[in-house]
Amino acid sequence: MSVASFAAIAPDRQAVVTGAASGIGLAAARAFAAQGMRVALLDRPGDALDAAAAAIPGASAYGVDVADAAAMHALAARIGPVAVLMANAGIGDGGDVFADGDVWRRVIDVNLMGVLNAVQAFAPAMVAGDAPGLIIATGSKQGITQPPGNTAYNVSKAGVKALTEGLAHSLRTRTGDRVSAHLLIPGFTYTGMTSPRPEKPAGAWTGEQVVALMLERLADGDFYILCPDNETTPQQDARRIAWAAGDLLANRPALSRWHPDHAEAFARHMAGD
Structure with a gap:
């Protein structure tokens, strides 16, 4: 990132992490605290959030639903100026287009509107100020x-x-390089959301591995932080993403990677033929 944005991760500055009670969010909160930052952990109220905050020296816990825009704005006013915002909260339940509409709305409310609510609550003060700032949103290869x-x-x-x-x-356009945004794109990561299993699958990364790569790539100034895992290489990711974009350019059927008529072509593509 720019020198200005890199300075956002600094002792005694404030970091806010949503979805911080477990997984990638908790790993990020620990990493920011290790840099001497004051860390606010935002998640659904409960024992997991309280335990996460208690395990990080100087951290504070705030039980909040990120889908509640008014609650997020009120919390931003309470916490005050922020140097680092990591909009990470997400849920995995959903389904296809015929799934229950209420489930769809909850997924969109948390995963998408939760990011928007966090940005709209905390970012205006970052833009209006004169200090370096950093915003990270957690996306997905999906x-x-x-x-x-x-x-x-x-x-x-x-x-x-x-x-x-x-x-x-x-x-x-508003701040030059003083406040920057970045998209974290995890691979297969062992978190409470992705697996109820008590042990990490061999193919998965830990949240700590994701955050370590995130910090390394932020230092390089990367916007897209695409993470591999123990079963998918960066080269495989690149070929899959290129194939997905090629559906539009080649006017193939939607999601042709999973279409039987294109199975052989996709296999050749992944093999580099």
Whole structure:
């Protein structure tokens, strides 16, 4: 990132992390605290949030529903000036286009509107101030390649990608490089949302691995922080994303990666033929 944005992660400055009670959010909160930052952990109220905050020296816990815009604005006024905002909260339940509408609305409300609410609550003061600032939104590869099965989740994360791209442009025009936005795109990560299993699957990364790469890539100034895992390489990710974009350019059927008529072509593409 720019020198100005890098300075946002600094001792005694304030970081806010949503979805901070577990997984990537908790790992990020720990990492920011290790840099001497004051960290506010936002998540649904409960024992998990309280335990997470108690385990991080100097951290504070705020029980809030990120889908509640008024509550997020009130909390922003209570917390005060922020140097780092990580809009990470998300849920995985959803379904295809025929799934229950209430479930769809909840997924969109948390995963997409929760990011918007966090940005609209905290970012205006970052823009209006004169200090360096950093905003990170947690997206998903599913928002790019759109695998079938959980369309609600895919739609929400595709929205996060578009929102964060637009945010990056708006921040650049308003603040230059003083406040920047970045899109974290995790791979297969072992979190409470992705698996109820007591042990991490061999193919998954930990939240700590994701955050370590995130900090490294932020230091390089990357907007798109695309994470591999123990079963998917960066090269495989690149080929899958290129194929997904090629559906539009080649006018193939929607989601042709999973279409039987294109199975052989996709296999050749992944093999580099």
